[in-house]
Amino acid sequence: MGEVRVAVRVRPFLPKEVLHNHQLCVRVVPDTVILGSDRTFSFDYAFGPTARHAQVYKSCVKPLVASLVDGYNATVFAYGQTGSGKTYTLGGGHVAYLPEEESGIIGRVAADLFVLLGERAADARAAVDVRVDLLDIQTGNKELHIREDDRGNTGNTTHSVLGCV
Template structure:
């Protein structure tokens, strides 16, 4: 395992990744192709099998180090106009939600040292945008996938019918019908995050007193104004998807019964489909089974598509979890061989954005008419 961290800044690492692995297209233009980044977080990694990852973190790695090494370079890419995805995968109770959310409480407007990736991202993003003195806007959304049903965690009305995943044209895997909330600062964003987290499905298992029973996606969309030499204002758009997957588990050992067993079965089924997609991509198969699960449809562009992707694989040092740990490491090792071809989002004019907002308002009006 590659245990080196290096002394490069996050910005330098981001620039190097943008320059790496370029391939030449037939028309002479350059198309960037990069591997999915994979890191592992564990208190004590197993020592009897060798794997190669981008980074490995042991018991001394606190929340701040994880964020500084992994997420800051990703944020530079988002501000440059790319779509990025970071998701945590692993067995139940290995620290996925802790890594992604952690302690959401703030003291005097400051985050806790146990705060995870999402709250730290909000604080870092707003700090950088405000320091750049540019006009910008930040919107967030928060959805969960529970028993193969999509739910908008920020909607005031529980109506799963309006959430749809597009499968047509160039917008495959794009979710529509969910709320996007404009947030004015980091604390406002954390307030929205807390509001959604309360609605997320969780229950007690033998592994964890408060185990997440759903997959969740917290998305941050950033619009940054740029003035062209001719005086025209364009908007640069970047999006970051922060995905907290429900944990894989052995139903017998987790103590799941009745509805809990059904939940665990659906969780394992969607994760199995995700694993099959990763295997198919790894083997360069012509058919990738994205459509067999809503989870893989949502992550379609993040696996072999135009999004820059990083996976955090969380594992347990416990002997009882040995099989699940090896399974997670095998999965992460295969995922590292997937190559994405990131493409920056097209800059849009203010007129185009206003037109998009008008279309969204009309869609919401139609939803209200259908509902009432």
């Protein structure tokens, strides 16, 4: 079984929160979130509201993309209540085109994945085929299988990040 790493990101205030003069109720210090004056919670990664998407991605997710290209399983799981910032962290915004610096985790994973796959194909002088079965219209009629080795493992190791945003 692989290791699980946990990250927390405190999202920036929404415009309506700024308008209503809301105050921040948490502080983030390296790998720790402090609620009020004395309740501390430690994480593998902790990001405050001024953290940029690039910082979160580079610290938590980019290493997973590299290991994914090497054949390992990788999972990024965003968890949190409505309005906590999951969409903000994963997507970066609500428009079809975002400048690169505003792109969230999903856009950055896609971009890096294709760069790494392109490099791999160029090094091997071979083509790389990418399929996303869950987005295939015909998938609803197919049975998707999880591939395992003879011991029931889905890979040599699994790296996961649980993102509480």
